[in-house]
Amino acid sequence: MSSSPATALRNRALRLLARREHSRAELAAKLRGEAEPEMLSALLDRLAETGLQSDARYAESFVRSRAERHGVGRLRNELARRGVAEALIDDALTTLADEGGGDELARLRAVWQKKFGDKPQDAREWARQARFLQSRGFTSELIRKVLKEPFNDESA
Known part of the structure; x- marks a missing residue:
């Protein structure tokens, strides 16, 4: 049949x-x-x-599953690329912040600690760490805060 x-x-x-x-x-x-x-x-x-x-449920699930490893910028870009409306993306990111997972600096520190653990010893290593963190969607401002800007890195 x-x-x-x-x-x-x-x-x-x-x-x-x-x-x-x-x-x-x-x-x-x-x-x-x-x-x-x-x-x-x-x-x-x-x-x-x-x-x-539900795109709203999808966005919340997506953010929840990736927030530990990615910054808001990357989460926003990936959801937009997957066809989720901007308002639903904003709602999902707001929900993340409301549930206590919105501390971008704490998440950045956790990602950095897991991947590197040691402060960069020279400008080249600083740039490498900064590029990695940027690829994860964290802002340059927060990256500089975590890496304490020991070197002048204009490319980050």
């Missing part, structure tokens, strides 16, 4: 959502080749209406 294309598409979407939260844009990208755009859009609308897919 074969199922209809709409049922097959819905089942595939539910399997994807059962593994982890997905943004609407991610889910659409994964299902794009399997149905007509109208059918896919209708399915995504229905999943959102029933609460099976």
Whole structure:
């Protein structure tokens, strides 16, 4: 007994959502080749209406899972790249701050301590540590505070 294309598409979407939260844009990208755009859009609308897919829930889950290792800048950029609306990103980052995980400086220190542990001994090492921390989405101002700006590094 074969199922209809709409049922097959819905089942595939539910399997994807059962593994982890997905943004609407991610889910659409994964299902794009399997149905007509109208059918896919209708399915995504229905999943959102029933609460099976939620960009807000996705954003909160994403932030919670990565906040320990990344700065607000990177979290914001990655969520935007995944198609999450700016207002939902702001809400998720506000929730992080409200739950006590919003202390960016403390998170930066924890990432730095785990990766390096020792203050840079020269300008080259300072730059290497600063680049790593910037790639994690932390601001230059906070990086300088943690590294105590022992060297003049204009490239960071």
